[in-house]
Amino acid sequence: MATFFGEVVVAPSRAGLDEEEEAREETPEDREIRREIEKKREIQVLWSCAEESLVCSRFVVAIGRNAAAFLSSFILDSVCWEVIGVVKLWNEWCRTSSTTNVLPTDSFCLFYRLISDPTVLLCQCSCYVAEDQQFQWLEKVFGSMQKKGLQVTILSTCPVADYKTQESTLTLVSPFLKALKTKEFQEQVCCPLLEQPNIVRDLPAAVLSYCQVWGIPAVLYQCYTDVIKLDTVTIEAFKPLLSSKLLKSLAKDASESTKILKKFLTTSETHNNIYI
Amino acid sequence: MFIPCDRGGGSAAPDFKGFTLLMPAVSVGNVGQLAIDLVISTLNMTKVGYFYTDCLVPMVGNNPYATAEENSVELSINAEVYSLPSKKLVVLQIRSPFIKNKYRPFCETLLSWVKSSKCAMVVLLSSSHAYQRDDEQLLGTPLRYLLTPDLEKAVGGRMKELNWKEMEKVAAYPGINDTDKVLHIPGGGITKLLFTESCSEGIQMAVLLKFCSEGDNIPDAFVLVNYLNEWLQLIKSESNDSTDPSSQWKIPSSWRLLFGNGLPPALF
Numbered sequence: 001m002a003t004f005f006g007e008v009v010v011a012p013s014r015a016g017l018d019e020e021e022e023a024r025e026e027t028p029e030d031r032e033i034r035r036e037i038e039k040k041r042e043i044q045v046l047w048s049c050a051e052e053s054l055v056c057s058r059f060v061v062a063i064g065r066n067a068a069a070f071l072s073s074f075i076l077d078s079v080c081w082e083v084i085g086v087v088k089l090w091n092e093w094c095r096t097s098s099t100t101n102v103l104p105t106d107s108f109c110l111f112y113r114l115i116s117d118p119t120v121l122l123c124q125c126s127c128y129v130a131e132d133q134q135f136q137w138l139e140k141v142f143g144s145m146q147k148k149g150l151q152v153t154i155l156s157t158c159p160v161a162d163y164k165t166q167e168s169t170l171t172l173v174s175p176f177l178k179a180l181k182t183k184e185f186q187e188q189v190c191c192p193l194l195e196q197p198n199i200v201r202d203l204p205a206a207v208l209s210y211c212q213v214w215g216i217p218a219v220l221y222q223c224y225t226d227v228i229k230l231d232t233v234t235i236e237a238f239k240p241l242l243s244s245k246l247l248k249s250l251a252k253d254a255s256e257s258t259k260i261l262k263k264f265l266t267t268s269e270t271h272n273n274i275y276i
Numbered sequence: 277m278f279i280p281c282d283r284g285g286g287s288a289a290p291d292f293k294g295f296t297l298l299m300p301a302v303s304v305g306n307v308g309q310l311a312i313d314l315v316i317s318t319l320n321m322t323k324v325g326y327f328y329t330d331c332l333v334p335m336v337g338n339n340p341y342a343t344a345e346e347n348s349v350e351l352s353i354n355a356e357v358y359s360l361p362s363k364k365l366v367v368l369q370i371r372s373p374f375i376k377n378k379y380r381p382f383c384e385t386l387l388s389w390v391k392s393s394k395c396a397m398v399v400l401l402s403s404s405h406a407y408q409r410d411d412e413q414l415l416g417t418p419l420r421y422l423l424t425p426d427l428e429k430a431v432g433g434r435m436k437e438l439n440w441k442e443m444e445k446v447a448a449y450p451g452i453n454d455t456d457k458v459l460h461i462p463g464g465g466i467t468k469l470l471f472t473e474s475c476s477e478g479i480q481m482a483v484l485l486k487f488c489s490e491g492d493n494i495p496d497a498f499v500l501v502n503y504l505n506e507w508l509q510l511i512k513s514e515s516n517d518s519t520d521p522s523s524q525w526k527i528p529s530s531w532r533l534l535f536g537n538g539l540p541p542a543l544f
Contacts, residue, residue, distance in 0.1 A: 034377065131375045135330035164533045168540035180336055182351055193349055197530040199337035201372075206334035209353040213279050213326045220336070 043089040043133050045140040046098055049113070054145045057119040058246060060153045063203050065230050066223065067155035068124040070238040072104065073261040075250050076112060076122065084121075085111035087137070091130040104264055111141075120250070121145075125203065134206040142210060151185075152211050152218035153246055155238060156204040160224040164198050175225035175237035180208060184217040190240045194222065232261060278357060278389055280325040290324045290359055292366045293394040296508070299368040299386075301402040301470065304463035305488050308401035310497030310531075311504065312369050316358050317341045317528040318511060319365070327355035327368055329385060331378035335371055340530035363510065366395065379466050383473055390479060397427060399508070400470060401500055402485040405463035409487055412444050418487040419503045420444075422459075422471055427480040438506055443485065461485070494531070501525060 026034070047054075062071045083100045087109035090096075094107045102108040107127035114120035129137050160174040177191040180200060194200070200208070204220055211218035221241060225234040242251045280289045298315065300308030315321070332354045342348035354372040359365070374382060390398055406418070413420075420443035421435060435442070445457035461468045467483055474481040484504055488496040505511060511524055 131333055132378070134334055163537075165537055166533070167538045169537055170540040170542070180338065180351060181349075194338060196338050196340060196342060196348065197532055197534075199335050201333065201335050203334075205336040205353075208336045208351070209334050212336070212351050212353055213328050 040090055041130070041133060043087055043129075043136050043140065044098075045085060045087050045137075045144065047085040047111075047144060048100075049084045052144075054121070055119050056121050056145045056150050057117075058151055058153070059121045059123070059145070060247070061123045061125065061155070061207055063125045063154065063156040063207075065126045066157045066225070066234045067238065068126040069104065069230055069261070069264055070155060070235045071122055071124055073235065073264060074239070074242060074257045075247065075252060076124075077252060080115055080252075081112045081122070082115055083110055084113045087125070087127075087141075089127065089129065089133060091128065091133060093128040093130070096127050104267055114250070129203050131202075134203050137203065138206055138210045142214075147214065147216055150216055151246070152207065152216055153241075154204050154207050154218065154220040155223070155241070156200075156220065157223040157225050157234060158200070159228065160226045162198075163224045165195075172224075175223050175227075175234045177237060177240065178222050178224065179219055180222070181219040182208065182212040182215075182217060184211075184215055185219050186217065187219075187245060189219060190244050191221065230265065232265060235261060277328050277385065278325055278393070279328050281323060290366075292359070294396045295359075295364045295366045295393075297366050297368065297390060297393075297395040297398045298504075299398065299400055300370055301400055301465045301467040301483075302370055302373055303403045303465040303467060303485075304405055305403055305490050305493035305496055307403035307486055307488055307493050307496045307500055309370060310493060311401050311501040312367060313340070313528050313531070314497060314501045314525045315504075315510060316367055316369060318524070318526040319360055319363070321358035321360045321365075321367060323356055324359045324366075325357040326353055327357060327370075327386075327389075329355060329382060331374055331382035331385070332370065333372040333375060337530075340371075341528045343529070364396075365510070374466070379469065383466055383470050386470070387473055387477060387479060391477075396480065398474065398479060398481040399504070400467060400481060400483045401504065402461070402464050402467040402483055403488050403493075403496065403500070404461050404467075404485055406487040406489045408462045410444070410446055410450075413487065417441060419499070420485050420487075422483040422485075424471065424475045424479060424481045426478050427482055430480070431482070434507065440507075443483070492535075494534075498525065 060071070062068045086098055086100050088096055088098045096108050100110060102110065109123065109125040109127050112122040160169055160172060163169060163172065165172065178194040179189045179191050180194050181189060200220065200222055204222065208218055208220045221238065223234060223237045225231070225237065227234055241247050298312065300312045302309065335354050337352055339348055339350040340352055355368065355370050358367045358369065419441070421440050422443045423432060423435070443459070446460045447454045448456040448458045459468060464485065467485065471481060471483050484500065486496055486500045505513070
């Protein structure tokens with residue numbers, strides 16, 4: 001397809017299935033290979049706490065590096081929070097192990113619990129969860145939680161180029177926050193709601209869909225940003241949420257947060273520098 | 277799996293016994309999905325539930341059929357069920373593509389839902405690659421239909437009256453043997469699988485499809501939905517000619533910006 005400016009862009013086919021997939025009958029060998037791959041791609045959620053079913057009142061899920069870094073710098077610390085679970089997964093982009101000792105630059109998915117109120121859970125998911133693994137993630141994570149009285153908050157980021165608006169994206173001031181909420185969510189939302197025809201995909205969408213279908217109050221804060229890497233401006237775009245009813249009581253001392261944030265970026269910069 | 281919208285609200289799960297289930301195949305140009313959008317939006321159908329499945333890519337957004345500020349905030353997901361009891365119509369809209377290797381389990385779950393909900397008939401709106409038509413298919417109308425044997429008995433005559441063209445079978449080995457003919461719907465996504473499964477399971481299913489190419493497929497969606505309307509008469513055609521029938525369909529608000537954002541003012 002040629003665009004307005006003449007360059008040729010290969011558009012993904014919207015024809016549903018590929019011809020090959022449609023026509024080919026699966027041989028026993030194919031089936032075995034597919035099963036083995038499916039087994040390898042199966043995700044495991046390992047909880048270190050004894051409870052069979054977690055009682056949870058608030059569950060905050062941060063998806064992506066920037067959202068995860070926001071939790072690390074403004075909410076999490078090792079005094080008030082304990083790690084209670086980890087997701088072990090394998091896919092084409094990402095491998096995570098069952099270790100809970102992670103560097104901020106690693107890809108990981110960890111669950112934390114507030115020591116003073118064990119019904120408050122956080123999840124940092126900086127790893128890529130593939131399309132075929134998202135449903136499993138939901139079933140396994142929410143499967144071990146009691147849904148009564150549960151409220152879910154999802155934080156995530158995506159490129160500002162994905163934002164659809166009447167004006168040009170060049171004139172938009174990014175980063176900015178947009179929210180989506182399920183029918184049951186009655187509280188005040190801290191930013192404007194996401195307008196049609198904008199949509200959200202991937203794990204944040206999967207979590208919100210799950211909550212909508214099963215009647216769990218949930219809100220998704222999507223940060224539209226023009227930086228894809230870890231970045232202070234993007235992380236700080238989530239700051240308005242600290243005044244929300246949900247996160248207000250969890251926020252830690254602001255001066256310390258800025259310090260942690262700085263440290264975060266220096267670590268990530270040294271990792272991304274080819275001149276080490 | 278079908279999950280009704282308001283569980284525990286006192287009302288029983290909706291009953292679709294004897295209803296016609298209208299749904300799209302995710303196919304070339306998303307024509308079926310666009311046509312379904314027109315039906316839901318024009319008939320002002322109410323959402324009654326979700327089709328909760330691991331086979332579709334997840335997506336969420338606000339109400340795609342919003343008409344005013346008040347009804348714009350209402351979360352929509354990848355597969356939702358709408359109903360209009362006065363016309364005995366239930367519609368399944370699919371808003372995202374299939375996850376690799378998941379189309380077969382999707383068809384199985386869907387057909388078992390059709391059976392358990394006792395829908396009278398399934399109408400599948402689909403499309404097929406225009407460039408893969410054979411000589412015979414290049415002639416005349418780009419619209420085709422298919423009926424499972426069980427439905428053929430009931431409505432085959434009506435299709436003849438309407439002067440509709442059945443989807444041709446094509447030679448399995450062109451040039452070598454022209455007697456072995458098979459059903460071939462390139463770019464039709466799950467159409468063929470769903471149709472053949474329905475034939476063998478005795479489900480009454482009709483497939484309505486249009487040959488098209490990818491691009492701006494809004495005109496294709498209008499043609500397909502008008503084709504459907506010729507048969508099911510979902511909306512009254514006001515007059516036989518003169519007025520454009522497409523004007524009677526209501527374009528949903530979510531069709532805005534299909535071709536991208538505004539241009540940067542610095543360009544001019």
